[in-house]
Amino acid sequence: MGSKSERTKERILQEACRLFAQKGFQAVTMTDICEKTGLSRGGLYRYYAGTGQIFSEILLKEYRISDRIDKKECAAVILEDMLEEIRKEILDKQLSLSLAIYEYANLGNEALFQKINENAKKRWISLIRYGIETGEFKEADPQQAAECILYYYQGLRMWSRVIPFEELTAENYVKTIRQMLIKENGKEQEHI
Amino acid sequence: MGSKSERTKERILQEACRLFAQKGFQAVTMTDICEKTGLSRGGLYRYYAGTGQIFSEILLKEYRISDRIDKKECAAVILEDMLEEIRKEILDKQLSLSLAIYEYANLGNEALFQKINENAKKRWISLIRYGIETGEFKEADPQQAAECILYYYQGLRMWSRVIPFEELTAENYVKTIRQMLIKENGKEQEHI
DSSP states (O other): OOHHHHHHHHHHHHHHHHHHHHHOSTTOOHHHHHHHHTOOHHHHHHHOSSHHHHHHHHHHOOOOOHHHHHTTOOHHHHHHHHHHHHHHHHHOGGGOOHHHHHHHHHTTOHHHHHHHHHHHHHHHHHHHHHHHHTTOBOOOOHHHHHHHHHHHHHHHHHHHHHSOOOHHHHHHHHHHHHHHHBOOTTOOOOOO | OOHHHHHHHHHHHHHHHHHHHHHOSTTOOHHHHHHHHTOOHHHHHHHOSSHHHHHHHHHHOOOOOHHHHHTTOOHHHHHHHHHHHHHHHHHOGGGOOHHHHHHHHHTTOHHHHHHHHHHHHHHHHHHHHHHHHTTOBOOOOHHHHHHHHHHHHHHHHHHHHHSOOOHHHHHHHHHHHHHHHBOOTTOOOOOO
16 A cells, blocks of 8 residues: 555544544444545545444554564663653543443454453563563563553553543553563662 | 341442443433332332432442551451452452443543542552551552552453453452562562
């Protein structure tokens, strides 16, 4: 697909993401997405067959880290970039997809969610293993740490729709994950 | 209120809780609750004015720990009891109220949710402070640790409705919180 098509797809995904975050999954129609993107129905359907396909693609998009691991970047730097991304997301109540995810899950898309969950877990596990290998991370249990990172994040995303969050809540997330993974240069830890 | 009334209220809350977990908040009516409890409409309305009041009461019910702290029980024992309770809840997909909480929050009950969140945080902070005082817990930042405990749990509860969970996921939660709080007798930690 040419780069113009890629840009159009990107725009569709972005606008649709905003709509799903605002209204949940079921209330969003292809017509809404046409309006927001300025595409004709024919134009939109050239790219996607329906809102379900668009939503799945949004959920399956992921922060790519395998390239960075292959390039042997510092594990701690990759981690900090991911945490910064997450910190911003936590504070951006407008973009929380939790409600839409719930609705979509209730329509019976269990296999998709299992895949998303497995992919996210694998991604974190590969970073944690890599950081342990390079000696930057503590000898944590990769699966255990990955689950804490993911579910703690999901809980925050859910509550960020329900109550207003302080900046501190996002900071504490980042601090907890950092303390869980990063070695403190030879110094015995006092604060976990 | 006499003990028979207390028992009736308890029964109403239990049955209603099951219904909210199954159907979410909005789909449950007072009639449904009458059917499940065997109470007449008049009987039910003697106790509660509507489903909103019942749901709020369920959400505000909490695991009481202040008595146990006053009695100077071991902090580690209180912690283990709370973790065991949580572990069972995580595995009990049927009783997850997350969907109902979402719906109820979307009806605009922000103040209630802030209160619930604050109460839960305070409870955990008081236990963590107490454990640090008795020398059983690490010198963690109580608010930071409390947030991890709560939001990690909420994330698990949300996902437990969406995908099937293995026992290991609940075990990992308990392990992570334990490692975050409990001192390992003088031994340098290798695994966090």
